[in-house]
Amino acid sequence: MGKQLINTLTGGDKLTLSRVLTQVENNTAAGNAALEELFPHTGNAHLIGITGAPGCGKSTLVNCLALNLRQSQDVQTKPRVGIIAVDPTSPFTGGALLGDRVRMRDLSGDEGIFIRSMATRGALGGLAHTTAAFTQVLDAASYDIILIETVGAGQSEVEIARLAHTVIVVEAPGMGDDIQAIKAGILEIADILVVNKADKPGAENNARALRTMLEMAHSPGSYAPSRKHLLSSSPDKSVVTDVQNNEKKWTPPVITTVATEEKGFNELLQAIEDHHNYLKSSGEWEQREQANLQLEFEILIRDTLTMRWIEKLPPSVYESTMRDLYQRKIAPHTAVEKLLAYNK
Amino acid sequence: MIYTGLRQTPEMIAETALQEDVDIVGLSILSGAHNVLVPQIIEKLKQNGQGEVLVFVGGIIPKKDIPDLLHAGVTAVYGPGTNTHQISEDIIKATQRPPK
Numbered sequence: 001m002g003k004q005l006i007n008t009l010t011g012g013d014k015l016t017l018s019r020v021l022t023q024v025e026n027n028t029a030a031g032n033a034a035l036e037e038l039f040p041h042t043g044n045a046h047l048i049g050i051t052g053a054p055g056c057g058k059s060t061l062v063n064c065l066a067l068n069l070r071q072s073q074d075v076q077t078k079p080r081v082g083i084i085a086v087d088p089t090s091p092f093t094g095g096a097l098l099g100d101r102v103r104m105r106d107l108s109g110d111e112g113i114f115i116r117s118m119a120t121r122g123a124l125g126g127l128a129h130t131t132a133a134f135t136q137v138l139d140a141a142s143y144d145i146i147l148i149e150t151v152g153a154g155q156s157e158v159e160i161a162r163l164a165h166t167v168i169v170v171e172a173p174g175m176g177d178d179i180q181a182i183k184a185g186i187l188e189i190a191d192i193l194v195v196n197k198a199d200k201p202g203a204e205n206n207a208r209a210l211r212t213m214l215e216m217a218h219s220p221g222s223y224a225p226s227r228k229h230l231l232s233s234s235p236d237k238s239v240v241t242d243v244q245n246n247e248k249k250w251t252p253p254v255i256t257t258v259a260t261e262e263k264g265f266n267e268l269l270q271a272i273e274d275h276h277n278y279l280k281s282s283g284e285w286e287q288r289e290q291a292n293l294q295l296e297f298e299i300l301i302r303d304t305l306t307m308r309w310i311e312k313l314p315p316s317v318y319e320s321t322m323r324d325l326y327q328r329k330i331a332p333h334t335a336v337e338k339l340l341a342y343n344k
Numbered sequence: 345m346i347y348t349g350l351r352q353t354p355e356m357i358a359e360t361a362l363q364e365d366v367d368i369v370g371l372s373i374l375s376g377a378h379n380v381l382v383p384q385i386i387e388k389l390k391q392n393g394q395g396e397v398l399v400f401v402g403g404i405i406p407k408k409d410i411p412d413l414l415h416a417g418v419t420a421v422y423g424p425g426t427n428t429h430q431i432s433e434d435i436i437k438a439t440q441r442p443p444k
């Protein structure tokens with residue numbers, strides 16, 4: 001991959017794009033070199049996360065959203081749409097069946113849409129370790145909007161809030177009671193709430209319950225967690241900032257859709273545009289970008305340090321410490337201390 | 345493994361193979377149109393610069409059609425009742441990667 005990689009990608013070479021993504025996903029030297037070259041060309045795309053429980057219609061919603069994004073604009077300003085669909089890797093077999101594309105067949109044949117599936121490869125939190133890097137490659141390849149569909153396991157999908165500029169949380173009627181929605185903790189990360197399958201009974205109740213909850217969470221002076229606490233290392237400080245910036249605060253809209261019939265998508269597109277404008281005008285766009293990069297950096301430095309340290313450690317020492325651990329001679333914390341001390 | 349769902353056109357299959365940077369395309373065909381569709385898919389893969397991608401075919405394929413498919417560039421053809429272990433072993437062998 002030569003120095004002109006950026007030109008090749010912006011020129012629309014999909015085979016190169018696809019192969020770069022594979023290298024990045026496999027964390028190869030070539031992949032890292034590509035990221036290094038592409039990184040100065042990133043920071044333009046609007047990253048939109050789509051999360052929600054399995055079966056609520058995420059993939060169908062992404063399909064419909066991408067179609068509408070490509071239809072609603074005139075030819076000159078039509079955004080190019082990248083889609084990253086994350087599905088889980090089986091913890092038992094290590095294999096993964098990635099099936100999100102099944103619901104995205106309408107997008108086939110559109111030169112301005114690029115869909116890539118990803119397996120989590122053991123990562124928790126609804127994304128794979130290299131999802132952030134994927135967004136950078138697509139961003140550099142001049143995809144204007146990147147839709148990131150998370151695994152949808154439900155209760156631990158907070159990673160997306162750190163990566164995306166706009167998080168859409170999808171719910172559907174008949175998927176557990178209102179308490180589930182509160183418990184899931186995913187309400188806090190929502191910038192836009194969608195009640196999909198709105199033609200099903202209970203959808204109106206569902207939307208009303210969400211609106212009520214949002215009103216409580218977003219009332220002035222409320223100490224309900226906003227997603228800013230995910231972005232800052234100091235939650236107390238962010239609450240103060242919230243109160244000060246109250247006038248500019250974003251209240252997530254609740255939108256009802258029927259993705260299979262393309263209903264409600266004008267409203268959803270409008271909400272996305274509104275949120276984009278809000279992020280830009282409030283300065284939160286910058287904040288989120290910085291928090292995202294900081295997190296990526298911190299994870300990377302942790303992984304790199306661990307790798308370098310393990311490389312220096314003789315396997316026999318590691319194994320004997322593990323044996324002591326298995327036989328419960330030493331506690332995990334002591335085992336860590338012992339191994340770290342060995343290296344000194 | 346990426347599952348595309350049923351009733352895909354050769355264009356759709358080649359597009360998916362391209363975007364996902366696959367090593368192998370596995371086709372399941374029951375319609376009897378394999379003699380037409382399979383060479384089309386292989387041709388489209390080549391057009392996209394993915395001539396090295398292996399194509400495996402499974403389904404209701406008459407024995408007499410198998411030589412033509414292999415000649416068109418198919419790596420292996422499987423009939424009904426094939427043991428899945430056989431197929432996964434063949435895939436591992438074809439890609440020369442040790443099983444995990």
